[in-house]
Amino acid sequence: MSTPEVAAEAIGGPNPIVGFRRKDLLDSLRTVAAEAVKHPKHTTASLRHLARTAVAAARGRGELVPAAKDRRFRDSAWTQNFLYRRLLGVYLAADAELDTWLGGTGLSEVDRERARFVLSLALDALAPSNLPLNPAAVKQFIDTGGESAVEGARHFVGDVRDGTFPRQVDTEKFTLGENLATTEGAVVFRNEVLELIQYTPRTEQVHARPLVIAPPQINKFYVFDLSPEKSLVRYALDHGFQVFVVSWRNPTAEQRDWELVTYLTALEEAIDAACAITGSPDVNLGGACSGGITSVSLAAYLAARGKPVIHALTLFVSVFDMAEDKTLLGVFASEETLAAAKRNSHVRGVLDGRELARVFNLLRPNDLIWSYWVNNYLLGKRPPAFDVLYWNNDTTRLPAAFHGQLIDIYRDNSLAHPGEVVVDGTPLDLGKITADAFVMAGTTDHITPWDACYRSARRLGGDVEFTLSSSGHIQSILNPPGNPKSSYYTNPEHPESAKAWKDGAAKVAGSWWPRWVEWLGERSGEQVAAPSTVGSEQYVPIEAAPGSYVRA
Incomplete structure (x- = not known):
């Protein structure tokens, strides 16, 4: 690796x-x-x-x-x-x-x-x-006649000046719409909170029921369309699905009062638009990380209101049952720390993604700080041009109100307890979600540990297929076929213990993507002729993908 x-x-x-x-x-x-x-x-x-x-x-x-x-x-x-x-x-x-x-x-x-x-x-x-005196640095110094030290000093000064210390990725090598987020499509709906991108079908026949993907609010959507080889969107299109992806607006202090209900209402409007465009009475909804929390919250919210527009759920690396141990909050979590985190974002209006990046870096310093210290400054090399790291450094913000609600949800484990989260006067009960669900987790995920994902999946009221991929938080999603090291675990049984599930699971060589499209295909309706254009008379395309919100 x-x-x-x-x-x-x-x-x-x-x-x-x-x-x-x-x-x-x-x-x-x-x-x-x-x-x-x-x-x-x-x-x-x-x-x-x-x-x-x-x-x-x-x-x-x-x-x-x-x-x-x-x-x-x-x-x-x-x-x-x-x-x-x-x-x-x-x-x-x-x-x-x-x-x-x-x-x-x-x-x-x-x-x-x-x-x-x-x-x-x-x-x-x-x-x-x-x-x-790192031996690699000494060798580089000798081989380059001292030029590596000069370049290293230049990189150091530039990174300090730009506040990206040390720089993890060569950002000059990437441009949205050119070598990232390149799958053809258009923004077909926009409200204050999100843009809805519909992608151009890549097959003559498509499934009648569309797939709508809700990414996490703390990252930008194009992790699902990173490059042609790693694009889950393109893979789904190539297997005959009509794909829509939400691109959340990157909030500023002006949007400080956006709450969970703000995101749920906006996502419901996007789903209604996808239904109107495709003529389908319902959709399959996918969500990742905090987007998974949003997705299950919306599913519970719609179920309580008797609006059956979500046929099946796909949840990537999503935790909404934090149990009693609070390990997901980290060892520094205390009432004082949580209150301070909420107070900080309230004063600023947002939680800045750059702060999240600094936390990530300190949590894994050898991989996310010191390896780049050696590469950039001691060896005098440019940072790597790696698409995943570019996406990870393309940070977003969270509005203060929503940030505070997420902290409360994690602290109180309130989504796991029916009725404790109330949205616009409607109590949420995940057990009332009867839609089938495909839940994917990663074995080495440190943000949403796989056992917590498994525990969360058991809160859902429908039939659940749980899949455990052999990677971390992001790489478990970006797991296209073709990697000989890829594998995943599957087990049709759902024992109470995550360990018992793993002990009884079968290891399958390869990517989980083919199994997912097989599962999704069984829940996506009949095959119909692919539309010749995206959008409709009611939802006229606004601009080409990847849209405007992703660039802010």
């Missing part, structure tokens, strides 16, 4: 809408210091052990080796050169001693996890691979 792909897999961590504050980091450091003073014998013993192992490593007698998946020390010099081997040994000794010391403290589990996170940030920053 290449470095950009590793970074794409690493896009994740605890719930991104909460994050943590500088105060949280400082408080954790104070807790560590207080614990060290409170138990001096344990601290002294740990320091003595660290000194012994560090000295042994410095003398070349260390036995510690980096983890097999640690890409920072792949260069053979780290194991073959005696100076580098000793330097690495001292670093690994400090890393190992951190876990040993924390394990022997009297800190609570939460405080221990917070301390481990904060101290690991410092250790990751101090890794010898981040120093100019």
